[in-house]
Amino acid sequence: MSRRPRPRRAPLRVRGLSVWLIALLVAFVATVQIRSQAEVERSLVGVDATSLAFLIDDLHSANDTLASEKADLTRLRASLQSGQTGAADQALTDEAQRLRAIEGLVPVQGPGVVMQIDARGLTALDLEDALNNFMAAHAEAIDVNDHRVVTGVAVEQTSEGVTVGGAVVAAPWTISVIGDSARLAQVAELMSQQLRADRRVRTATYRTATDIVISSVLSEKPFVYAIPS
Amino acid sequence: MSRLAGVGVVAVVALLVGFILADQVRSQLLTPSNQVARYQALVRSVQDLEASNAGSRRQIADLRAQIDALESDAAARSATTQALRSQVSDLRAHAGLVAMHGPGVEVLLRNGVPGANSGGGTGYLVNFQDVQDVVNLLFAQGAEAVAVNGRRITPLSSFSGSEGQIVIDQGPPVTSPVKLDAIGDRNRMVAALDDPSALPGVRARQVQFQLHLTFEGLPDVSLPAYDSSLQIPNVAAS
Numbered sequence: 141m142s143r144r145p146r147p148r149r150a151p152l153r154v155r156g157l158s159v160w161l162i163a164l165l166v167a168f169v170a171t172v173q174i175r176s177q178a179e180v181e182r183s184l185v186g187v188d189a190t191s192l193a194f195l196i197d198d199l200h201s202a203n204d205t206l207a208s209e210k211a212d213l214t215r216l217r218a219s220l221q222s223g224q225t226g227a228a229d230q231a232l233t234d235e236a237q238r239l240r241a242i243e244g245l246v247p248v249q250g251p252g253v254v255m256q257i258d259a260r261g262l263t264a265l266d267l268e269d270a271l272n273n274f275m276a277a278h279a280e281a282i283d284v285n286d287h288r289v290v291t292g293v294a295v296e297q298t299s300e301g302v303t304v305g306g307a308v309v310a311a312p313w314t315i316s317v318i319g320d321s322a323r324l325a326q327v328a329e330l331m332s333q334q335l336r337a338d339r340r341v342r343t344a345t346y347r348t349a350t351d352i353v354i355s356s357v358l359s360e361k362p363f364v365y366a367i368p369s
Numbered sequence: 370m371s372r373l374a375g376v377g378v379v380a381v382v383a384l385l386v387g388f389i390l391a392d393q394v395r396s397q398l399l400t401p402s403n404q405v406a407r408y409q410a411l412v413r414s415v416q417d418l419e420a421s422n423a424g425s426r427r428q429i430a431d432l433r434a435q436i437d438a439l440e441s442d443a444a445a446r447s448a449t450t451q452a453l454r455s456q457v458s459d460l461r462a463h464a465g466l467v468a469m470h471g472p473g474v475e476v477l478l479r480n481g482v483p484g485a486n487s488g489g490g491t492g493y494l495v496n497f498q499d500v501q502d503v504v505n506l507l508f509a510q511g512a513e514a515v516a517v518n519g520r521r522i523t524p525l526s527s528f529s530g531s532e533g534q535i536v537i538d539q540g541p542p543v544t545s546p547v548k549l550d551a552i553g554d555r556n557r558m559v560a561a562l563d564d565p566s567a568l569p570g571v572r573a574r575q576v577q578f579q580l581h582l583t584f585e586g587l588p589d590v591s592l593p594a595y596d597s598s599l600q601i602p603n604v605a606a607s
Contacts, residue, residue: 243463
């Protein structure tokens with residue numbers, strides 16, 4: 141009786157290899173899947189959706205402001221390129237006037253808010269924060285108790301109290317701010333609410349005005365160390 | 370032959386099991402996947418807006434350079450224009466519109482580590498008030514020009530942000546590490562930064578969260594020009 145030949149079994153080594161190959165494939169696919177997801181998560185570490193939404197809002201607003209600046213500069217460049225008589229003189233005169241206002245070198249006027257804070261024990265940090273809040277709301281000129289303030293004017297705590305640009309500013313503080321009065325009023329309202337909840341504060345009020353006059357000015361300081369590049 | 374087919378089937382089945390397993394693990398590790406998709410969409414929006422922001426600031430810098438060149442040409446033809454241009458150059462320098470260099474200091478602020486008892490707070494992160502305080506201290510010590518991560522501070526600059534994000538003017542937010550450069554009397558600025566009573570908020574968190582504050586005086590610090598908007602539409606000379 142002839143026996144049917146037994147089918148040849150694959151050698152043991154080949155079978156082992158197949159199993160390893162399959163295991164490797166499974167592990168690879170699983171790792172790729174999990175890692176790709178982990179990378180997405182890692183890029184978002186520390187930033188929640190609300191913060192991202194605020195960030196998007198801020199960036200939209202910033203980009204609008206930059207677009208407006210670009211449009212102004214493009215117009216100015218076109219005017220200078222036209223070669224019109226006096227175009228450069230007019231542009232330079234306008235810019236000088238604007239920069240003097242920005243640097244606090246000339247009296248200015250415009251719409252805005254006037255805030256009054258009567259308190260005992262408020263520190264330089266409190267005033268610094270209040271001024272920064274207004275600056276963040278696009279304040280264009282600020283005065284505290286008849287002292288002009290721009291970023292770069294030091295607000296310090298001394299033994300005599302809070303100083304602005306080296307001059308003591310005693311309570312009550314009257315902060316006059318020129319800018320977009322609606323936007324400034326929002327900030328003033330929030331600050332008033334917070335200040336009223338502070339035990340050190342007796343009163344914190346504000347009013348909007350269509351024409352605030354800021355007469356205080358800063359004196360121009362020549363550079364001693366800084367050199368134009 | 371049929372044996373080979375069997376192995377193939379097993380491989381395909383294993384592959385499918387791998388996919389299903391990975392997908393299961395993924396959906397359990399990550400809370401609702403559509404939430405991740407929303408995050409991704411928000412992040413993409415931020416990245417697009419930041420790219421647009423950087424592009425606009427580059428264009429503004431280019432436009433200012435072109436305008437300066439045109440004014441320079443005009444000044445070469447007129448003494449009046451030359452005098453005006455000289456005045457404006459000085460004003461631009463003080464407003465931060467001109468790149469500057471000189472002796473000064475470099476200050477580095479870096480996030481600390483979350484404390485065991487911080488209760489999920491963000492005290493270990495460098496925040497905008499820290500940057501504002503250092504900038505104010507540098508100006509109080511006579512700094513003539515300051516920049517934060519290459520963003521020049523102007524008379525209208527402001528600081529805002531949340532949870533370790535620092536927004537300065539119209540730029541995109543900066544995060545730790547934050548490098549502040551200032552030109553001025555470096556000995557005076559270093560002494561003030563070294564004063565243990567200065568920057569109380571930062572110093573307290575240095576102890577609590579190992580917030581990082583280092584500084585050094587340098588013989589030559591270079592600061593770029595401001596590259597954003599300096600508009601004051603509501604102000605008129607009185």
